Amino acid sequence: xxxxxxxxxxxxxxxxxxxxxxxxxRRHLAGCRSCREFVEELRRxxxxxxxxxxxxxxxxxxxxxxVSKTRPEPWALPNFRFALAAVFIALAVGAxxxxxxxxxxxxxxxxxxxAESPSAAEGKSTDIPTAEHSxxxxxxxxxxxxxxxxxxxxxxxxxxxxxxxxxxPPQILPAYPESWQ
Amino acid sequence: xxYLKPDFESEVEAAYSGLVRAATVLCWSNADVEDVIQExxxxxxxxxxxxxxxxxxxxxxxxxxxxxxxxxxxxxxxPIPAEYATSxxxxxxxxxxxxxxxxxxxxxxxxxxxxxERQREALTLHFLRELPYGEIAAALGxxxxxxxxxxxxAKKSLRAALAxxxxxxxxxxVVS
Numbered sequence: 001x002x003x004x005x006x007x008x009x010x011x012x013x014x015x016x017x018x019x020x021x022x023x024x025x026r027r028h029l030a031g032c033r034s035c036r037e038f039v040e041e042l043r044r045x046x047x048x049x050x051x052x053x054x055x056x057x058x059x060x061x062x063x064x065x066x067v068s069k070t071r072p073e074p075w076a077l078p079n080f081r082f083a084l085a086a087v088f089i090a091l092a093v094g095a096x097x098x099x100x101x102x103x104x105x106x107x108x109x110x111x112x113x114x115a116e117s118p119s120a121a122e123g124k125s126t127d128i129p130t131a132e133h134s135x136x137x138x139x140x141x142x143x144x145x146x147x148x149x150x151x152x153x154x155x156x157x158x159x160x161x162x163x164x165x166x167x168x169p170p171q172i173l174p175a176y177p178e179s180w181q
Numbered sequence: 182x183x184y185l186k187p188d189f190e191s192e193v194e195a196a197y198s199g200l201v202r203a204a205t206v207l208c209w210s211n212a213d214v215e216d217v218i219q220e221x222x223x224x225x226x227x228x229x230x231x232x233x234x235x236x237x238x239x240x241x242x243x244x245x246x247x248x249x250x251x252x253x254x255x256x257x258x259x260p261i262p263a264e265y266a267t268s269x270x271x272x273x274x275x276x277x278x279x280x281x282x283x284x285x286x287x288x289x290x291x292x293x294x295x296x297x298e299r300q301r302e303a304l305t306l307h308f309l310r311e312l313p314y315g316e317i318a319a320a321l322g323x324x325x326x327x328x329x330x331x332x333x334x335a336k337k338s339l340r341a342a343l344a345x346x347x348x349x350x351x352x353x354x355v356v357s
Contacts, residue, residue: 006333006337007329007330007333010332010333010336011329014307014311014314014332016313016314016329041340042336042340045336045339045340045343046308046336048285048289048339048343049289049293049304049308049336049339050308051286051289052285052286052287052289052290052293052308053202053206053290053305053309054202055286056201056202056205056206056286056290058197058198058199058201058202059198059201060198061193061194061197061198
């Protein structure tokens with residue numbers, strides 16, 4: 001019998017041949033030393049390869065933390081998002097109310113008035129209620145004095161509102177010439 | 182009777198060590214092994230719905246692993262041409278000595294890594310499990326005839342490389 005090709009001998013080791021082919025090659029190997037040595041060599045290579053690959057240390061599989069078991073980041077939580085949205089809405093409403101209130105409040109006193117006030121001049125805080133009230137009173141008196149000053153300069157008499165309401169102008173009669181009477 | 186599909190986690194648990202070994206052989210750089218395994222598992226998880234149990238899970242995952250390892254190896258400029266690498270396996274990046282305690286096994290792995298890509302993939306899967314050629318062909322997307330020729334050529338190259346290194350492991354001489 002002719003020697004089988006080397007690929008068939010390799011397939012014999014890998015059990016890829018039909019039963020009839022396997023039996024025929026085995027019979028041949030019993031009487032052919034060179035083929036037998038080739039098969040033994042391939043078997044050695046096969047064994048070396050398998051042993052080497054199996055010798056690679058492989059760590060045991062440790063199940064990783066699955067996505068469902070992972071604690072999500074705080075900002076990924078739906079409650080956190082709702083809370084964040086609520087805070088934004090509250091801030092927006094607060095800002096709107098603040099703006100409205102500021103637009104309705106009276107305008108601050110003129111700068112010179114503030115500068116003239118004793119507390120501002122001394123650089124003291126004016127958050128004490130009594131001091132604030134006295135300052136306001138003093139400021140209004142000064143403003144009144146400034147308002148009155150031109151009238152006084154022209155010698156115009158200023159009277160209280162009650163007096164002005166009851167004021168009756170003097171009856172002035174025309175002075176006819178005596179010749180007319 | 183329909184195929185009762187196991188859950189992904191238990192499949193990975195059974196095939197994990199095989200995948201790590203395969204990645205160690207297929208990757209040019211030892212630093213890539215973990216990344217390649219991770220990427221393989223991610224891709225396998227995404228396409229697990231398409232796995233119908235036509236082959237073993239390891240074989241199916243190996244086909245993904247081979248592609249991922251190819252991509253990882255392409256990132257590096259191949260230092261040595263394939264023909265030269267086959268004849269000079271010592272020039273290849275060696276398997277980490279700390280990992281491969283057995284010197285002889287390290288030499289064999291280096292020799293397998295020096296093979297051309299297709300031979301390396303086929304032979305690694307062949308050594309990993311005693312799979313029939315048909316299943317290897319399905320995993321690598323080639324014909325059975327190609328697998329036969331590829332594995333035979335790979336074994337011959339490996340035999341030559343081992344002969345140079347005089348690696349002789351005692352194996353039974355009886356042909357079963």
